[in-house]
Amino acid sequence: MKDEPNPFDDIPGTTLFDAQRSRQGYHLNMFCMSLMKAENRAAFKADEAAYLQKFLMTPEQRDAVLKREWNRLIALGGNIYFLAKLFSTDGKSFQQVAAIMTGSTQEAYAQMMLNGGRSPEGNRSKKDWENRG
């Protein structure tokens, strides 16, 4: 069972929020959830590192939060809808953070969306991404 390849792992640039990631990211995501309250947002902004100590996160997760490394946060078990509480606290939109995660500029990403978005052609399998070099 354990060694069977997961077909979702073949989808490039995509992380499924599955059981393993949910367990890994529980405290990271619950930290994000705490930012739903205005008083918690204020406390976090006042001293981010101190605020993070209240949650049973790993040092790596805390570091990724402080540096706002979004793809790394996803890899460490963060879920995009929970991370949204963090980037909303920063005053950032979904589109701004999506652009950062794709390694694009805001302008280029917004223009790609206006042009109809990222095509599924060449983006279905990790092989597609390897082939494009």
Add this chain to the structure above:
Amino acid sequence: MAKLVAGVATSHVPAIGAAIDLGKTEEPYWKPLFKGYEPAKKWIAEQKPDVIILVYNDHASAFSLEIIPTFALGCAAEFPPADEGWGPRKVPVVKGHPELAWHIAQSVILDEFDLTIVNNMAVDHGLTVPLSLMFGQPQEWPCQVIPLAVNVVQYPPPTGNRCYNLGKAIRRAVDSFDPDLKVMIFGTGGMSHQLQGPRAGLINRAFDTAFLDNLSADPRQLSRIPHIDYVREAGSEGIELVMWLIMRGALDEKVREVYRFYHVPASNTAVGHIILENEA
């Protein structure tokens, strides 16, 4: 007797709610989108439903990782708009229909769909944006709303087939409710979009078009789409489309498509909208 007359599907992008709330609907970026909903607003103003069963997903607002119900039915008398991190949307409190909601809960549970009963729940943009798109900015929502929250955040969400069959069970429940009520069901979320990772921004117009076509032509085929196909073809968040199948399952076998609208982009998302009426 209660009568289920029509189904509506629509995306529920948060930026659409923000555009409405901040008075940006006439801006060039947003104008074509809101123009596309004008015929739908006219249609629903004429139809005047008494109750809408609104299928949506909560985005880490009412439900965190502490409790993750696959299907949660709102049975309360009212549901406040949620604070999603920037203060609650300034939209009316959503009035429920506890009598019908409890009837549905009892009926579908005995029909072997063991959903969760919720008496205290804030509702986020997943529920309020579709209401804004269909009704604009009234002082009070013009009908009662029964929220049905579906987990599509934690993998795995329910299968398309399970959603389709739950829709059928909801229909049996509505059909067995005595009071005369005009009922509609909304399926929300989608269409193709991906919000996370280096593949963010994925849009698949061909997939979306086929999905819209098959809502009337071949819904059973849609109910068999596996999760991997949604994620690969329609993006990691495109899997929200399983919620449309609850709406479709609740309608007659044969439906009349009365309106369709498709628009790219709203922020990161392909916006899809369709109205299906029962023929009877």
